[in-house]
Amino acid sequence: MARILLSQSQVTVVISTGLIVIFALLLFLSGYVVQQRTVTGIQSAIRPRIPKPPPSQAAPEQQPAEPQLQASRLFGSRGEGHVAFTDFEKAADSSANVNWSRLAHVQLVKNHHEVCSAIMVLAELHRLRSPARRVLLFPQGWATEKKAGKGEISDPFLAISRRLMKAAARRYGVELRPVSPLFPAEEGGAEDVYSLASAYALTDFDRVLSIETPGLLVDASPLDAVLAFTESAPFAMLHDTTDGDGVHAEDLFLLQPSSDTHTLLKQDLANQQPFNDGLIPTSFPDPLLLDSSSEHSALIRSIGTLHEAGSNAFNATAFLSDVSYIRFSDPKLPGPEYDVPWAEKVAARPKNKDADWTWTKLYGQFAQKRMEVCGLDLEFWRP
Template sequence: MTYPHRRSSAASEDDFFDIPDEPCLAVVKRQLRHIRTWVFFGLFILFILWLRREPPKPPALPHIRYDLVDWSRYAYTQYATSSAYLCNAIMVFEALHRLGSRAERVLFYPEEWDTLVESPVDRDSQLLQMAEEKYNVQIMPIDVQMIKAGSGSAESWDKSISKFLAFGETQYERVIHLDSDITVLQNMDELFFLPPAQVAMPRAYWSLPKTKQLSSLMIVIQPSSREYNALMDAAKPAMHGQVDTSHAENRYDMELLNDRYGDSALVLPHRQYGLITGEFRSKDHKFFLANEYEQWDPDKVLSEAKFVHFSDWPLPKPWVMWPHEQLAEIQPKCDYKPGTPEESGCRDREVWKKLYDDFRRRRKNVCKLLSFPAPEYPPKENPDEPKERSEQVPS
């Protein structure tokens, strides 16, 4: 057997490293035949791609540690000056309870009512007891004789000045007052931690572009004795019967709140905190969407809203049954061939009807009350509504 020549250890260093020259291309071709070269190349490419990746968005960091909040400093308030609105208020508290709100709850009610259930039909007393025992509501009797009475079971405009009582709840750092003719859809506790402002309210978008009025459907309040006294002083004409508060044009809560806070209030986005049912009846949504390019999507709109307010004049409120003739006239129209057997694109109508049906179902389940009979039709002309977009003015 012949062995290859081996250099001796005595060979010079230059001779030891005297390697024949080889073209670079040949070296590359030889290296490419090795699997490890491709593995290294692949890892190198992956490393470059990893460096060039778009950094992931940081996870949402809650700026508020909800578990550490002293919730006794915050409250939702409602007032009830009639049996119908008492049930509405209980329904709001039930929804807040079901949706996991942690803030306290306060209900103002006429001092002549009591919580003593004297008979099975004493529903007001039963509901007050339910509010206390089931939904942890603090019930607070108030003198409402100074405010003109409403118009019974079918009233649409309750004694709205009573909501000013929330401004006097100075034991709380912040209070949220909601109108009771609403359906609460989502938890709203985040509003307690808005930047400091005497009040925060959504815009009455249905009055745009004519006016930029604030809506009192929702008011986030920093209670203050000074503000409470100022508002109650301004409301004295209504307290003494000098103003008819049963009509929308004289709805003093909105008027006085806009006079005092119109230029200083923190404005809440109306998509989340000011949706009204009348929007589903409209075919022009530019004031709600606030742009000309966005497509109206009733399901998306409802999914974004924290609550929806029932406002479909001349249709009565949801605790009053619909007159059939009126319903056929007022309900949302389909997009294609409305009123014919071939009509389609009726999602607005479906969402709208579901909101009313859901309110009545919950009213029956929560309050054990049925809806009132429908009023006479056609209704009298509503003199308090502006002519522009009158179908959407909250009532």
């Protein structure tokens, strides 16, 4: 048999070709691995996250069937309502069949001053990838009012509110829904009365949740868990029994839309004047109460509690961690959206040095977020 002899140049070509094939294969495999990791990261980023249950809410099997609660301040001696529990097993199961398109975070604005603060909450829900829908309710007249003609006086703030709402719909996926007044103004009487009770007419949702503004959303997961996994009830609110914490039952409402409930609620509230949304719970004989806080966690904390720190040690890290929403219910300032004169701001600062640092930081964050989301500076405060 004849032997095939390769010349030196042919051997070189074979070795070079083999090395090229090997390195090309390694390059292809490394590129494929990187591509799969990138695709997995993108899928993880856009996939609606399943929220964990709020740590402050205990599972029913871990608590007595009928927990002994103090009477809520809102009901006084009536003490009505029972504590709400989150279904831990359902919340922990990432395959739980939750139809997030039937759940929504809702904000109602009754005047132009409230628009930016409401959009800031909805924008943070978008940034934190809340899987529920985001809805902004606003007076119907804002959608129908036309530009003023010659000799007419137009609303000077309407154009700004419309611009902010359109930007919210485009950037943050906010659904804009005009609502009629709960109680229309009579001739020569007061102005139209708008209420969160109008959210009961949103029958394309199974449940909606609303939080009081202004505030800063820190973690959307606990609110999503309350929205999705709290036991079913026509109405639920915070259970507030701790004096001096600055958090009130009206800071969070969880509603179950129903046309019948909406009609009955309008009839019931029509006789209660002057009206405010704090009267809504009184129309329900057995409201559901959300256990909002525990020793180490809370759904909502008030910035006003920083004034109570006094000379005692204050843990800023604990105050800002394990909380979902910081509410700016500050008894010493009109609101975080106002530019208060420096002397008044200094006088309003907490006495505790660490609490003062946290207080100043939160006000600064609100002002920065207001500029980022709404493009608005702080408003001049007119006492």
